[in-house]
Amino acid sequence: MMALQSSQRASDPAAGFMPSGETYHGQVRTRRRRGRVWALIFQAAMLSGVIALCALLLSIVNRSFGYVAIVNEIDPAELAVDGVPLNELPKEKLVPILEANISSGLMRRYEHDMPFAERSRENVHGLILERVVEPQVEASWGLFDSVFARGSIMAEAEERFPGSEVYFRSWLTASFISKSQSSEPLRTGVRTAIFGSLWVVFITIVFSFPVGVGAAIYLEEYAHKERFLNRLIQTNINNLAGVPSIIYGMLGLAIFVRIMEFVTSGAFLSGGDTTANGRTIISAGLTLGLLILPLIIINGQEAIRAVPSSLRQAGFGLGATHWQVIWHHVLPSAMPGVLTGTILAVSRAIGETAPLVVVGASTFIAMDPNGPFSKFTVLPIQIYQWTSRPQDEFRNLAAAAILVLLVILLALNASAVLLRNRFNRNRANA
Amino acid sequence: MTIAIERPTQAQIGSSGASANGNGRYAIEADAMSVFYGDFCAVREVRMKVPTNKITAIIGPSGCGKSTVLRCFNRMNDLIAGARIEGEVLFQGHNIYDAEVDPVEVRRRIGMVFQKANPFPKSIYENVAWGTRINGFRGDMDEMVERALRSAALWEEVKDKLQQSALGLSGGQQQRLCIARAIAVEPEIILMDEPASALDPIATLRIEDLMKELSEKYTIIVVTHNMQQAARISDFTAFFSVDDNRSGHLIEFDDTEKVFTNPGQKSTEDYITGRFG
Numbered sequence: 001m002m003a004l005q006s007s008q009r010a011s012d013p014a015a016g017f018m019p020s021g022e023t024y025h026g027q028v029r030t031r032r033r034r035g036r037v038w039a040l041i042f043q044a045a046m047l048s049g050v051i052a053l054c055a056l057l058l059s060i061v062n063r064s065f066g067y068v069a070i071v072n073e074i075d076p077a078e079l080a081v082d083g084v085p086l087n088e089l090p091k092e093k094l095v096p097i098l099e100a101n102i103s104s105g106l107m108r109r110y111e112h113d114m115p116f117a118e119r120s121r122e123n124v125h126g127l128i129l130e131r132v133v134e135p136q137v138e139a140s141w142g143l144f145d146s147v148f149a150r151g152s153i154m155a156e157a158e159e160r161f162p163g164s165e166v167y168f169r170s171w172l173t174a175s176f177i178s179k180s181q182s183s184e185p186l187r188t189g190v191r192t193a194i195f196g197s198l199w200v201v202f203i204t205i206v207f208s209f210p211v212g213v214g215a216a217i218y219l220e221e222y223a224h225k226e227r228f229l230n231r232l233i234q235t236n237i238n239n240l241a242g243v244p245s246i247i248y249g250m251l252g253l254a255i256f257v258r259i260m261e262f263v264t265s266g267a268f269l270s271g272g273d274t275t276a277n278g279r280t281i282i283s284a285g286l287t288l289g290l291l292i293l294p295l296i297i298i299n300g301q302e303a304i305r306a307v308p309s310s311l312r313q314a315g316f317g318l319g320a321t322h323w324q325v326i327w328h329h330v331l332p333s334a335m336p337g338v339l340t341g342t343i344l345a346v347s348r349a350i351g352e353t354a355p356l357v358v359v360g361a362s363t364f365i366a367m368d369p370n371g372p373f374s375k376f377t378v379l380p381i382q383i384y385q386w387t388s389r390p391q392d393e394f395r396n397l398a399a400a401a402i403l404v405l406l407v408i409l410l411a412l413n414a415s416a417v418l419l420r421n422r423f424n425r426n427r428a429n430a
Numbered sequence: 431m432t433i434a435i436e437r438p439t440q441a442q443i444g445s446s447g448a449s450a451n452g453n454g455r456y457a458i459e460a461d462a463m464s465v466f467y468g469d470f471c472a473v474r475e476v477r478m479k480v481p482t483n484k485i486t487a488i489i490g491p492s493g494c495g496k497s498t499v500l501r502c503f504n505r506m507n508d509l510i511a512g513a514r515i516e517g518e519v520l521f522q523g524h525n526i527y528d529a530e531v532d533p534v535e536v537r538r539r540i541g542m543v544f545q546k547a548n549p550f551p552k553s554i555y556e557n558v559a560w561g562t563r564i565n566g567f568r569g570d571m572d573e574m575v576e577r578a579l580r581s582a583a584l585w586e587e588v589k590d591k592l593q594q595s596a597l598g599l600s601g602g603q604q605q606r607l608c609i610a611r612a613i614a615v616e617p618e619i620i621l622m623d624e625p626a627s628a629l630d631p632i633a634t635l636r637i638e639d640l641m642k643e644l645s646e647k648y649t650i651i652v653v654t655h656n657m658q659q660a661a662r663i664s665d666f667t668a669f670f671s672v673d674d675n676r677s678g679h680l681i682e683f684d685d686t687e688k689v690f691t692n693p694g695q696k697s698t699e700d701y702i703t704g705r706f707g
Binding site for chain 2: 317
């Protein structure tokens, strides 16, 4: 870069002087270098974050797909009738095969669930595969091993599990999402947990959004900031945002599950006793609502504070009441910020595990929740429970469930972001 | 030269009160008005009578409390925590700081235009309509919006884009929109806090012309840093200065012509001839 000619001015060294000429150019270069070093450090920080995230995602994906070695209790080939293989037999032939191989009690249960006359061929075929062929996962491998070390996997499977069927399996399948829980890794699913999560998050939002925004409005617009009580409340809200979530779980257990059992168990509706005794979706939703309430309040306050005072003054200057200014100007302007805060808070709620363990999420439940007063499980609980199982396959299931959780999280966030952008656009246009 | 208020004074702030200024000669009077922010006395002992349907300019050096005085006239200082007013501000014979007077009503009848144009982030139409709607306007809203925009000399420029965002207007247009919004609620007095200080000379001129026009129907009190502007547009001028305690106070209040050609006080002369301030 060309050195600029500095103006020559007689200066009195005793009075201090600004550097000029070569000294000055050297200084500017040093200053710029210093700036570049900082920029590099920040870049490195960002990169390490990205790398950590990628590693996390890759390890999840690695677990979710890969080769499995399956050993069947009965070889499907043995079930062939007159040389026709099992998967080509008509339904009329399949039903006797099923009847011959399972207990009559189980057969009656199937008949009770849905008469065989009404079942489709695929359904019966599936039952045979499940109950008669009864495939068992003997081993599973990660995605990267499966792609890059296919040969050695085959050799290992051949050696350790002779007669096993080795194929590439995605643990994240349609049936994994649509089926309810089961103790068999090949037949289990997360439907119950998905519904549970959605229900709990719904209750959480319904409870904490209005309460949180209301509290934020009160604290920012009405509360006297200098008053000791209000300062105390403000400080406490800030601190509550940092309280470990398990504490909220204990609070929820004490208040919602125990004290308010009559309400949270739904007994006040049916008038009778229920089996859930307070460990219900509504207890969990309210607990998580309490957990994220400080976050929503603090973010809401920030957003309300960011509304320019000129806007308020314009409203007041026209003879609007305080409430009219809040409702017509402050809240619409603050809404995008409030929604952003709520999105972050709800994202946290959806991934919470510890408080729900305390509140009493069921670890094994095969029945979909049918309302706020039913027992429930949620995806994080399901994942946590699967990771603590001794069998290896459940780790694959946990990874697949994490993917489901991530997708739900992203979908919820995306819809909230869309909502927020729409809000912004409406305000810009009209 | 008394100019009677044409519009009937709605019985909101006791129009029946037949007090000294009830004859409509003075739109608003400050009597021994002092303003405190906490313990700090921002403005001390102001006594001034603002004539009806005239433009009164408030001039003075920075920090002399011009804007503070202006904001006292429609109780906007109430919004500042810790602000306190002593003395009286009489509007139609009533002290607007009386306990039974609702500041919301005061602000509707004494409108305000701010230094920086602050249209609502809504459509042009809605900017004008909102104030009247919240104040319970019944009638033809379209007609009312048009009338307000015409009064603010903005109608011709925006009549084809009433539903567009007000934020898309130029600075001068935004400020005229704010004036339209203020006059839409039919105030008696319009307070203007340096309404043209952020505008270019042409936009400034348009605002000044507008103020002249509006002064036929409204009393206008304008704070300005620009002495030429004060001399150009105002009928009366109040000169404020600041003392050693940083408290502002009124030095002189008189006909603009007299203040600028033959000021009664030495400090006024120093200020308007540019020797300080």
